[in-house]
Structures are given as C-alpha cells and as structure tokens.
Amino acid sequence: MISLGRISKRSEPYVLAAIILLSLLIQARSGQFFSGNNLVDLARSLIVPALFSVGCMMVIVSGGIDVSFPAIASLAMYVTDKILLASNYSGNVILAYAISAGLGLLMGALNGFLIGFLRLPTLVVTLGTSSLYTGLMFGAFSASASDVPPAIARHGKEILFTATNPTMGLTSNMPSQILILIAVLILAFLLLRYTMLGRGIYAIGGDETAAERAGFNVRGIKMFLYCFVGVLAGITGIARISMMTYADPSTMLGMEMTVIAAVVLGGTRVTGGMGSLTGTILGVALMTILSNSLILIGIPTYWTRVFTGAVIIIGTGVTAHQTIATRRRRAQSQKAAA
Amino acid sequence: MAASVLRVKGITKSFGGVQALRGVSLDIALGEIHCLAGENGSGKSTLIKIISGVHEPDAGEIEIDGRRFSHLNPKEAIGLGIQVIYQDFSVFPNLTVMENLALNSELMDKRKLVNYKRARAIAANAVSQIGFDVDLDERVENLTVADRQLIAICRALLQEAKLIIMDEPTSALTKKEVKALFAVIKRLQARGLSILFVSHKLDEVFEISERYTILRSGENVASGSTVELDRKTFVFHMTGRQFEDEFYTPSAIRREPILSVRGLSLGGAYADISFDLAAGEILGITGLLGSGRTELVETLFGIFQPEAGTISIRGKEVRIKSVKDAIRKGIGYVPSDRLTEGLFQPQTVERNLSITVLDRLSDHFGFLRRGAIAAMTRRWIGDLSIATKSPALPVRTLSGGNQQKVVLARWLANDLSILMLNGPTMGVDIGSKYDIHVLMRKLAGKGLAIIIVSDDLPEVLACASRILVMRDGVFVQELDPTVTTESKLSELSTGIA
Amino acid sequence: MTTTKTAATVRGVRSARDPNLLRLLVMLVFVFVLMTVLRPNQFATIASFNSMMRQFPEYGIMSIGISLAMITGGIDLGVVGTANLSAIVAAKFLIGTVPRGAPPAQVVPYLIIAVLLSLSVGLACGTIAGTLISRFNIPAILATLGTQQLFTGIAIGITNGRPQSGLPLLYSRIGNTEFFRFVPLSFMIFFIVAVSVGIMLSRTRFGTFMYMMGTNPRAARYAGLNNTSIILRTYMISGLLSSVAGLIMMARANSAKADYGAPYTLQCVLIAVLGGIDPNGGFGTIGGVTMAILILQFLSSGLNMFNNISNFYRDVIWGGVLILVLVFNKLLSWREERRAVRKSMN
Structure with a gap:
C-alpha cells in the first residue's frame, strides 16, 4: 500500500536520478563511464566508505552522531597489524578481522558507555574519543606506514574477477572485500527491519522518552549500537589495508565528514528517526562517482572537492527546503480539516 | 454503588521535606468516568504516578480488583490493567501507525524479532475496537494531534486496560476533536472500562464525568457527583479563594x-x-x-x-x-x-x-x-x-x-x-x-x-x-x-x- | 514536582556564578603548577612562554569563531577551509604582484592590499555559510561541512594543491615581530580578538541577541529579533576571524597551502566545548574558551619537554581531558541534585 505521494517525499529517487544523470553525462562526454573497468574501480572505491556509512547511518537514525569511526578503524587495524607482524603470524586472515573487530568493540564500548549510561552528548564524546584514539595510535604506538602480515597481503590479492577495457587496454580487479560489504549490508538490513533491537534504534531516534516508556532498553540499545559501529570500523580497517597492501595509519582519518555527508545526502534525517540503507548506499555512490569519475570528463582531480562540497550544499539544501514545504503543507491541510 | 476498579486510601507522599500528598483517597467504580481536578501543584500528577507505579507512596494502600498493595511498580500496574495516556501521548512520530500500535505489546511479550504480519493483525484489531479509521502505513507525524491521541488510546486497549488515566487529554484539541474524543470515551465506558479524566476545565468535567475528586495542596477537598457541582463551588474548591464575578465595563474608550x-x-x-x-x-x-x-x-x-x-x-x-x-x-x-x-x-x-x-x-x-x-x-x-x-x-x-x-x-x-x-x-x-x-x-x-x-x-x-x-x-x-x-x-x- | 523545582533553583543559582569558569581556572592553575614542578628549568621560562605564545593564536582565534557559531546554536566546520582559502588568495596576490627584491617601502602598500583582500575573502566565505544557514535553512553542521569542502576544494583547485611560497620577506618579518623581544604579534592579535569578542558577547546588545537566539530561535522571532541577520553576522565574524588565523598561519609557515591545519577543525570544537560553550546553543563565555586554550597549550608544551613522550600525546590528552571533564560535570550535577533533595528534607 505504498502510494505515489509517499514515494515522492523520500529522497532516494532524487539521489538515484542524480546518479543516473551524472553517469549519462560522463558517459556521453567520455564514453568511458559504463566500461567494465570503470565500474569495477568505482565499486572498489566504494567499499570502505560504504562500510563506514552503514554504522554512521544507524547512529544518526538513533538521534546521535559519531565522528570517531575512522579513528577506531585506524587504531584497531594498526594494532592488529603490529600484533600479527610481531608474532610472525602466517595463518588465515580471519584472525586479523577478529582481532581488529574485537579492538573496535572495546573502543566502541567506551563510546557506548559514555553516551548510553552517562548520557553525555554524542558529538562531544566521539570528538573526544576520536582524539584519544588517534593520539594513542601516533603516540603510544608511534604509528607510521608499515608492512602488512602475509595473511592480509594474501587477502588483498584475492580477486573475484577482472574487468578489462578493450579500448583503453586498462584492467581493474574486483576485490573480494566487496563480499564483506554485501554481507554487512544484508546483516544490517535484517537487523534494522526484522529485530526489535533494530526497531528500537528507530524508536529512540523518534522519541527517546516514549521508547523508554514503551519498554525499550534504551541504554542497552545505545551500548549495542556504538559497539556495533566499533566492530564494523575494526573490520573496515582490515578491509582497507588489505586492499592497499600496506598499513597507513592516516589513510582513513578525515573520512568522517564525507561519510556523514553521504549518509545525510541519502535521506537520513539529521535529527534522527529516519534513514534507509538504500538511500545511504546511493549517497555513498554519488559521492564516490563525483570524486572518482569527474576526471573522465577532463575535470582535474584538484577540483573534485569543489564538486563534493557543492553537492553536499545543494543536496542538503533541497532536503531542508522539502521539509519546510511539507511542514507548511501539513499545517495548511490541518487548517482546512479543522 | 458498583464495585470499585480502583480504591486508593490514605496515600501520603513527600519528596524531601515537601509533602506532596497527605492522606489522599480516591475511589473509582467499575465503568465510571471519574474526574480528578486540581491546580498545578495540587498533587494530582503525583497521585497518578503512584497509581501507575512510578512513585512509591510513604503510607497508604492501593486496592485494585479487591487486591491490596502498599505500592506498585510500573509493570505490575500495567499487568493489573492500569494505563496512563500522557499529555505528549508517547508515540513515535517517525514510525507507522502499525508499529506504534504493535511495538509495545510485542515488547511486553518479550519478542526479539518483528513479524509484520502479526503486527498488522494486532494494529488492525486495536483500531477496530474504537472504530478508528486510519491508514496503518501512515507515519504518525503526518497525523493530527487528535489522531495521535486515538493511537495512544488504542495502544492502551491492547494491554487489556481496565482503567485508563488520561492526563489533560483535551489541552491540544479543537472543540470538534474534543467532541470526538468524548464519544470515544463514552464508547470505552460502554465496554465496561473506567476512565480517570484529569482536567481543570470545568465545562469538560461537567460534560463527561459522573463523579469528581478535587485535590488542593495534596489533600482531598471535595468529591461527589458532578451534577451537584456548580462553577462557583468548583473554583472555590480548586483555589480556596472566592472570586468576584468578572466583567469589564470600559470607562474611557476613545472615539477615534x-x-x-x-x-x-x-x-x-x-x-x-x-x-x-x-x-x-x-x-x-x-x-x-x-x-x-x-x-x-x-x-x-x-x-x-x-x-x-x-x-x-x-x-x-x-x-x-x-x-x-x-x-x-x-x-x-x-x-x-x-x-x-x-x-x-x-x-x-x-x-x-x-x-x-x-x-x-x-x-x-x-x-x-x-x-x-x-x-x-x-x-x-x-x-x-x-x-x-x-x-x-x-x-x-x-x-x-x-x-x-x-x-x-x-x-x-x-x-x-x-x-x-x-x-x-x-x-x-x-x-x-x-x-x-x-x-x-x-x-x-x-x-x-x-x-x-x-x-x-x-x-x-x-x-x-x-x-x-x-x-x-x-x-x-x-x-x-x-x-x-x-x-x-x-x-x-x-x-x- | 517540588523536588525538581528545588533542584532547578539550585542549579540556576549556581550557573549564575558560573562554576565552570572556576573549575577551568582551578584546572589551569593545576596544570601550570604541575608542569612547573616537573620541569622547573624548562616550563616556567621566558623562552617557553614565548614559544607557547607563538603556537596557540592561530587555532585559538578559530576556536573563538567556532564558539560564536555554537552560541547561536550552530557550528562552523568551515573555519580551516576559510583560513586556508583566504591565505592562499593573499599569497597568490603577493607572489603575483610584488616585484622581486623591491624595497620594503614599496612592498608595504601591497601587503596592506593583501591583508584586506584576505579579510574580505574570509568575510565572503562567512557570508556564504551564513546565507545557507539563515536563508536556506540548511542545518549548520551540514552547510558548513559543505562549505569546508567547497572552500578547501577551491583552494586546492587554484593552487593545484601546491604550497604557495616565495612571499616577500617583509611579510613574515612583520608577522613574526615581537614586542619587547618577547610578545609575538600573533599573540597580540589573539589578545585583541579575545577581548573584543568577549566584550561583544557580554556587553553589547548583539551579544545578548546571539545568546537569546541560540537558546530559542522561535521565541527570538516573537521577541522581535531578526534571526536571519543575527546568524548571517555571526558567520561573517567567524569567517573574518578565520581569515585572521589564516594570515597568522601564512606568516608562521612563510607560505600558504590548501591543507594546512587540517586537524584544527575538530580540535577547535573540542576547545569550545571544554571551555563551556553549550553545544545546543545559548551558553558559554570567551573567558572559558580562552582558559581551555591555555590549558591545552600548557599541557602540550609541557609534555613536549619530556623526551620520551611523543608529541602526539597531545591528542590523547585533549581527548582524555574533554571526556574526564564531561564525566566530572555529569557526576557533579547528579550529586548536586541529590544534595538539593537532601537539603529540602532537613
């Protein structure tokens, strides 16, 4: 029973339309957009921000905001990397993911404790822990770019298939890490839609007091949420360094802002309560295309940030305009009804 | 008189040194619409919180269906059929009508997974109980205040409520909506439910309730049958002051x-x-x-x-x-x-x-x-x-x-x-x-x-x-x-x- | 009901005396004494004060800009982008126009134009952010996230990401002037900025308007305040201050680059919050922010004097201090409420 009116109020169709227009434009100008290697390249660059965006979206839906996930990912992967190197580990990469996820869990739990149990403001807490984790990484572990253990290096060379562009002679490999993204997306979808925990995240974002009165364990849900984000960040960290085949501690720092922007662009309401995985992935896709493919139509990479900035401003501006318009329309229809 | 659904006797409660309630009693008969009136700070919200198990009284007893308690916790109160509809209705604006109705009872049943088929059945059943015509897939934020209130009422009915406490339910409603709400309340009454209607608006008290209890400074000052009440006595009981009839006769209206x-x-x-x-x-x-x-x-x-x-x-x-x-x-x-x-x-x-x-x-x-x-x-x-x-x-x-x-x-x-x-x-x-x-x-x-x-x-x-x-x-x-x-x-x- | 009222009253009376300011002062003195005791020959010396005074003005001024935005209930994540863009415009102008080896007297007019140019770029950046927020109703966090990308993007675009060096010598010579061979010009600028912004907030009509609008924009509208203009002016000031910070960075580095000071954004938010600016708007003072700046500078400079402690511990300490302060404030307010209840019992 989904009516057309309800669809047009969502922002996913607009983002999708923007993606299609942009791809067609690039295709028309360069003829290269829909080539196999470009699409594989895009998918490749999408993996890490998309993994981050899933947790980020869930936090924003719950009415919070998290800027610490890149710091958690960096510290977790760096420590894991060092542990495995020091112990000359040569086994399966799963252990690397497990250690990193575990470290992420611990770091996320600190966020969860401060936010869920002490009820401290989310932005400030995650700013603080972000600074703490980055500092620990560079201070206590004096982190700098480092090799990765063989398990991770091997994992990084696992490719699903290779796409070749016959005209340009370029090839691109689809990394196996995309399977992790797909798994995370399925898991997150099931969690958000079919568990009380997932509905609880939306309920808290809608009205925290009402959620408490209804019998949701608000503290527990927040604790879970930030732990989940931590685990996800830990996994993302390993995925990233395995694709790069070296561990650069600063490679993910600063991504929080673009990920948040992508999530909001995908229709997640900044004040909480609304947001979808589809929209989030579309938002990330749009940002990825902007930063990856503009070069195909001759716009130098130096200028890509101007475009991402403009898209954030226009995208959020349209959303803001829409909310005001619907609010006005609603007020008027209520008046008419009365 | 009919049997009581709720009888509260000699409830005393103090916060710190401040006496919020002093030996307050309240008696609500089965199937009765009872009005609880009082000014801000008269102790009526404290009394509601004691009945719904949020606060523990210092002394006194609560009798529900013949069972006596010295105090309740919120879960017990709900289990005994007591439901409070708060002024803000406690609904989730971002979720659909269906979820708003079904989530609470699913939580009560300690379910971990969501079954949308079952949720829809629960919600459809709930709205049909008061003949409320609403799109179950609409987001609650798109509904009027009155409809949100009806959702809160339907949700209360799902918990097999015997007594529904409504805290100032008309404060945000238009006159028309108040009329509709009163019709719903009468309908609930016809099904044998009791309603405790908290209000300080005299005309509403007259229109809807059969009996009233007025609190002032944490004490019972009056209770009885509403038909015997008039405006002057009502105001006097509420405030403890006599007010002269007011009228404005302008002395110096300029012509221009x-x-x-x-x-x-x-x-x-x-x-x-x-x-x-x-x-x-x-x-x-x-x-x-x-x-x-x-x-x-x-x-x-x-x-x-x-x-x-x-x-x-x-x-x-x-x-x-x-x-x-x-x-x-x-x-x-x-x-x-x-x-x-x-x-x-x-x-x-x-x-x-x-x-x-x-x-x-x-x-x-x-x-x-x-x-x-x-x-x-x-x-x-x-x-x-x-x-x-x-x-x-x-x-x-x-x-x-x-x-x-x-x-x-x-x-x-x-x-x-x-x-x-x-x-x-x-x-x-x-x-x-x-x-x-x-x-x-x-x-x-x-x-x-x-x-x-x-x-x-x-x-x-x-x-x-x-x-x-x-x-x-x-x-x-x-x-x-x-x-x-x-x-x-x-x-x-x-x-x- | 009565208990909550008593607790609120107690909290009200306390907040009037501003316990946060007192707490920050105690912390400042504590850090100062600690560092002096631990590094007696290094910390409390003229040389170390001089170097501290060179370090904090650039991020201190940006923190003040962010604080202003936060008081009005917003945030300005575009300060660093604005600082770099305005510095780059000034640098490009100087590099492009000043003839090589020109005598100082001939360079001065160019410098004046460059400074004015950079300040107007800052103002323009602030105007853009302010317009997006006040006219187009974009939430401040998103609007300035966008402007940060946009300004940094323009800065990268017009420089191809390369540092702009080769400034006239006179610029860095003036920029690094020290009064009485001790007080750097950048510190003087910070001092003037802090004092004048402080006076603006506490003593002027506009300052009161900012606090009131930050508390409740709807009520502000009904009280006759022009919210659009208040927001616009706030972000213009923030933009102007950012360009001042950009000029200071340019003098210190003797060049301008699109990604200078990238981690400053979050650090400045951190300073503002630590200094008692309410992230929801309406409360906070420049006195508090200044103390937060000094505390962090003392900490990081002090720690720098321990050879075995890395410079990056600064981040750990900043994050740690922020979280501890938050937890401490929370525990204190819980205790206060409990005490208020107990007091009303007696």
Whole structure:
C-alpha cells in the first residue's frame, strides 16, 4: 500500500536520478563511464566508505552522531597489524578481522558507555574519543606506514574477477572485500527491519522518552549500537589495508565528514528517526562517482572537492527546503480539516 | 454503588521535606468516568504516578480488583490493567501507525524479532475496537494531534486496560476533536472500562464525568457527583479563594480608532477581515483552533504578510514589515505557547524581561546600559508582583503564571499602544489567571488598546468589552459580552447548534 | 514536582556564578603548577612562554569563531577551509604582484592590499555559510561541512594543491615581530580578538541577541529579533576571524597551502566545548574558551619537554581531558541534585 505521494517525499529517487544523470553525462562526454573497468574501480572505491556509512547511518537514525569511526578503524587495524607482524603470524586472515573487530568493540564500548549510561552528548564524546584514539595510535604506538602480515597481503590479492577495457587496454580487479560489504549490508538490513533491537534504534531516534516508556532498553540499545559501529570500523580497517597492501595509519582519518555527508545526502534525517540503507548506499555512490569519475570528463582531480562540497550544499539544501514545504503543507491541510 | 476498579486510601507522599500528598483517597467504580481536578501543584500528577507505579507512596494502600498493595511498580500496574495516556501521548512520530500500535505489546511479550504480519493483525484489531479509521502505513507525524491521541488510546486497549488515566487529554484539541474524543470515551465506558479524566476545565468535567475528586495542596477537598457541582463551588474548591464575578465595563474608550483593519486576507488562513479597535477597549476574538485567529493577530505583529487589505494605525495606512517594525509601531504580542514561543526558558528573568527594550537600553554603539537594565527589571518585578528570588534565576524556575507576567512585562516596558494576547492564561492556575485579568482591565483603563484571542469562552466573556467570533477564516458575528452566553459563543464558533 | 523545582533553583543559582569558569581556572592553575614542578628549568621560562605564545593564536582565534557559531546554536566546520582559502588568495596576490627584491617601502602598500583582500575573502566565505544557514535553512553542521569542502576544494583547485611560497620577506618579518623581544604579534592579535569578542558577547546588545537566539530561535522571532541577520553576522565574524588565523598561519609557515591545519577543525570544537560553550546553543563565555586554550597549550608544551613522550600525546590528552571533564560535570550535577533533595528534607 505504498502510494505515489509517499514515494515522492523520500529522497532516494532524487539521489538515484542524480546518479543516473551524472553517469549519462560522463558517459556521453567520455564514453568511458559504463566500461567494465570503470565500474569495477568505482565499486572498489566504494567499499570502505560504504562500510563506514552503514554504522554512521544507524547512529544518526538513533538521534546521535559519531565522528570517531575512522579513528577506531585506524587504531584497531594498526594494532592488529603490529600484533600479527610481531608474532610472525602466517595463518588465515580471519584472525586479523577478529582481532581488529574485537579492538573496535572495546573502543566502541567506551563510546557506548559514555553516551548510553552517562548520557553525555554524542558529538562531544566521539570528538573526544576520536582524539584519544588517534593520539594513542601516533603516540603510544608511534604509528607510521608499515608492512602488512602475509595473511592480509594474501587477502588483498584475492580477486573475484577482472574487468578489462578493450579500448583503453586498462584492467581493474574486483576485490573480494566487496563480499564483506554485501554481507554487512544484508546483516544490517535484517537487523534494522526484522529485530526489535533494530526497531528500537528507530524508536529512540523518534522519541527517546516514549521508547523508554514503551519498554525499550534504551541504554542497552545505545551500548549495542556504538559497539556495533566499533566492530564494523575494526573490520573496515582490515578491509582497507588489505586492499592497499600496506598499513597507513592516516589513510582513513578525515573520512568522517564525507561519510556523514553521504549518509545525510541519502535521506537520513539529521535529527534522527529516519534513514534507509538504500538511500545511504546511493549517497555513498554519488559521492564516490563525483570524486572518482569527474576526471573522465577532463575535470582535474584538484577540483573534485569543489564538486563534493557543492553537492553536499545543494543536496542538503533541497532536503531542508522539502521539509519546510511539507511542514507548511501539513499545517495548511490541518487548517482546512479543522 | 458498583464495585470499585480502583480504591486508593490514605496515600501520603513527600519528596524531601515537601509533602506532596497527605492522606489522599480516591475511589473509582467499575465503568465510571471519574474526574480528578486540581491546580498545578495540587498533587494530582503525583497521585497518578503512584497509581501507575512510578512513585512509591510513604503510607497508604492501593486496592485494585479487591487486591491490596502498599505500592506498585510500573509493570505490575500495567499487568493489573492500569494505563496512563500522557499529555505528549508517547508515540513515535517517525514510525507507522502499525508499529506504534504493535511495538509495545510485542515488547511486553518479550519478542526479539518483528513479524509484520502479526503486527498488522494486532494494529488492525486495536483500531477496530474504537472504530478508528486510519491508514496503518501512515507515519504518525503526518497525523493530527487528535489522531495521535486515538493511537495512544488504542495502544492502551491492547494491554487489556481496565482503567485508563488520561492526563489533560483535551489541552491540544479543537472543540470538534474534543467532541470526538468524548464519544470515544463514552464508547470505552460502554465496554465496561473506567476512565480517570484529569482536567481543570470545568465545562469538560461537567460534560463527561459522573463523579469528581478535587485535590488542593495534596489533600482531598471535595468529591461527589458532578451534577451537584456548580462553577462557583468548583473554583472555590480548586483555589480556596472566592472570586468576584468578572466583567469589564470600559470607562474611557476613545472615539477615534487606533487600529483599523479593512478587508485583510491571507490565503488559507483568513479572508476579508475588517474591524476597528480604540484605546481603552478590550476586543475579544474567539474561534476554534484553525479558524485563522492566530494567523490574523500574527499578521498584525508582522509575522505573516497579508495578501490583500489594509491596516491603519491612528488613521494612517501602514505596512507591518517585520516583528521589529510592529514593535516600532507600538504593537506588542503575547504568543500562545509560552514554552516555545514566549520565553527563553533557561535564560535569566532579567534577559527574558529586557529583550524587547534592549534597543532603548543600550548606547549608540550597541553597548548595554547594564544599570538601567537592572533597574528596569527590578521595577517590573515589583509592579507586576512577579514571584522570583532573583532576576538572575532562569525563567523556567518560575510558575506558569509568573512566567506569563514576565512576557507581559516585556511588552509593557515598551510604551505600547496596542497589546495583543493569544491564549493569555493557558496553563496558568486560577489564582494567577484572575490576577492577569485584573491587570488587563487596569491597562485598558489606562488607555491601552487590547486584543485577546482565546477559546476559553468564560475568559472572553469576563474580559472583553466587545467580542468578534471567527469561523473558517471570517468574522461571523460581533457580540456584546454583557448580553451573550457561553453557549451562544460556542454555537457561533463551531457552527453547530 | 517540588523536588525538581528545588533542584532547578539550585542549579540556576549556581550557573549564575558560573562554576565552570572556576573549575577551568582551578584546572589551569593545576596544570601550570604541575608542569612547573616537573620541569622547573624548562616550563616556567621566558623562552617557553614565548614559544607557547607563538603556537596557540592561530587555532585559538578559530576556536573563538567556532564558539560564536555554537552560541547561536550552530557550528562552523568551515573555519580551516576559510583560513586556508583566504591565505592562499593573499599569497597568490603577493607572489603575483610584488616585484622581486623591491624595497620594503614599496612592498608595504601591497601587503596592506593583501591583508584586506584576505579579510574580505574570509568575510565572503562567512557570508556564504551564513546565507545557507539563515536563508536556506540548511542545518549548520551540514552547510558548513559543505562549505569546508567547497572552500578547501577551491583552494586546492587554484593552487593545484601546491604550497604557495616565495612571499616577500617583509611579510613574515612583520608577522613574526615581537614586542619587547618577547610578545609575538600573533599573540597580540589573539589578545585583541579575545577581548573584543568577549566584550561583544557580554556587553553589547548583539551579544545578548546571539545568546537569546541560540537558546530559542522561535521565541527570538516573537521577541522581535531578526534571526536571519543575527546568524548571517555571526558567520561573517567567524569567517573574518578565520581569515585572521589564516594570515597568522601564512606568516608562521612563510607560505600558504590548501591543507594546512587540517586537524584544527575538530580540535577547535573540542576547545569550545571544554571551555563551556553549550553545544545546543545559548551558553558559554570567551573567558572559558580562552582558559581551555591555555590549558591545552600548557599541557602540550609541557609534555613536549619530556623526551620520551611523543608529541602526539597531545591528542590523547585533549581527548582524555574533554571526556574526564564531561564525566566530572555529569557526576557533579547528579550529586548536586541529590544534595538539593537532601537539603529540602532537613
């Protein structure tokens, strides 16, 4: 029973339309957009921000905001990397993911404790822990770019298939890490839609007091949420360094802002309560295309940030305009009804 | 008398050293609509919280269905069939009607997974119980306040409620919606449920309830059958004060109008509005929520721009470009929602009071003259007898009546010629309400032109020297309060005889 | 009901005396004494004060800009982008126009134009952010996230991401002037900025308007305040201050680059919050922010004097201090409420 009116109020169709227009434009100008290697390249660059965006979206839906996930990912992967190197580990990469996820869990739990149990403001807490984790990484572990253990290096060379562009002679490999993204997306979808925990995240974002009165364990849900984000960040960290085949501690720092922007662009309401995985992935896709493919139509990479900035401003501006318009329309229809 | 669903005896509760309840009793019969009345701070919310298990009483007992308890916890209370519908309804605006209805009972059943088929069945069953026609897939934020309330009621029914406690359920509803709500309440009653209706509005108490209990300062002061109650006794029990009948007989209305409005229209809100207002006059504008009354006065205050028509002040046609412009032209406005529109709750009394006169109380470079501000604040606190320990306290620490006086003082400090008040005594206890009415009459007597917008009909009758009734964006009639009755006003504003 | 009222009253009276300011002062003194005791020959010396005074003005001024935005209930994440863009415009102008080896007297007018140019770029950046927030109703966090990308993007675009060096010598010579051979010009600028912004907030009509609008924009509208203009002016000031910070960075580095000071954004938010600016708007003072700046500078400079402690511990300490302060404030307010209840019992 989904009516057309309800669809047009969502922002996913607009983002999708923007993606299609942009791809067609690039295709028309360069003829290269829909080539196999470009699409594989895009998918490749999408993996890490998309993994981050899933947790980020869930936090924003719950009415919070998290800027610490890149710091958690960096510290977790760096420590894991060092542990495995020091112990000359040569086994399966799963252990690397497990250690990193575990470290992420611990770091996320600190966020969860401060936010869920002490009820401290989310932005400030995650700013603080972000600074703490980055500092620990560079201070206590004096982190700098480092090799990765063989398990991770091997994992990084696992490719699903290779796409070749016959005209340009370029090839691109689809990394196996995309399977992790797909798994995370399925898991997150099931969690958000079919568990009380997932509905609880939306309920808290809608009205925290009402959620408490209804019998949701608000503290527990927040604790879970930030732990989940931590685990996800830990996994993302390993995925990233395995694709790069070296561990650069600063490679993910600063991504929080673009990920948040992508999530909001995908229709997640900044004040909480609304947001979808589809929209989030579309938002990330749009940002990825902007930063990856503009070069195909001759716009130098130096200028890509101007475009991402403009898209954030226009995208959020349209959303803001829409909310005001619907609010006005609603007020008027209520008046008419009365 | 029928068997009791709830009997509360000798409940005493103190917070710290403050005695909130002293030996309070309450008896609600099976299938009865009972009204609990009392002013702010009379202890009625504490009593509700004790019944619903939020607070533990110091002494006394609660008897439900013949079982006695010294105290309850929230889960027990729900298990015994007690449901509270809070003023904010506790709904999730971002979720669908279906989820709002089903989530609570699913949580009660300790379910971990969501089954949308089952949820839909639960929700459909819930709305059918009161014959509520609503799209189960609509988001609750897109519903009207009245529909949200019905959702809260349906949700309560799902928990097999025996007693539904409604905390001030009509405060945000239009007259029409109140009527619909009352029909639902009667329907619930017919099914054998008991309702505890918490209210301080006399006409509602009369209309809906069979028996009443009035609390004052944490004690029972009266209870009995509603038919034996009249306005004077009700007010006396609530306040412990006797009030004289109020009427405003203007002494000095100037002949020349200070404000003339001709053919004013704003699309979707009001159309072709014309009236005059003279100094010394109190003009009452009444109408239902959504009749365009708020948009009309807010247009005169520069918040909206009219699409047609003229506004003249002292015979000169003017355009009110902004709120600041309105203030410059001598117009002040006390908005209807003190919490979100009227005051800056966490800021100090001084800042709240002086905000509209800072232009006058600062020098050419915009530096504040702090001595003058402090002196002005002290003067107005004294003049309006605003009860506050210090002007440096946040305004939220004041009672509703005193907060409203702060908003009034803010405008009075401005040398106004026209003051407009929208719902001037909403949520203000009867004592302060009386004080505010006296103040308004005094100000009009001194030559201020006043417009009050209110759907509190007794208030309009008591204060105004002339009444304009608004319906669906137009003035339907002008009335003289001395020869008009409440029922006549209500008839005109609803269009229902 | 009565209990909550008493607790609120107690909190009200306390906040009037501003306990946060006192707490920050105690912390400042504590850190100062600690560092002096631990590094007696290094910390409390003229040389170390001199170097501290060179370090904090650039991020201190940006913190003040962010604080202003936060007081009005917003945030300005675009300060660093604005600083770099305005510095780059000034640098490009100087590099492009000043003839090589020109005598100082001939360079001075160019410098004046460059400074004015950079300040107007800052103002323009602030105007853009302010317009997006006030006219187009974009939430401040998103609007300035966008402007940060946009300004940084333009800065990268017009420089191809390369540092702009080769400034006239006179610029860095003036920029690094020290009064009485001790007080750097950048510190003097910070001092003037802090004092004048402090006075603006506490003593002027506009300052009160900012606090009131930050508390409740709807009520502000009904009280006759022009929210659009207040927001616009706030972000213009923030933009102007950012360009001042950009000029200071340019003098210190003797060049301008699009990604200078990238981690400053979050650090400045951190300073503002630590200094008692309410992230929801309406409360906070420049005094508090200044103390937070000094505390963090003392900490990081002090720690720098321990050879075995890495410079990056600064981040750990900043984050740690922020979280501890938050937890401490929370525990304190819980205790206060409990005490208020107990007091009303007696």
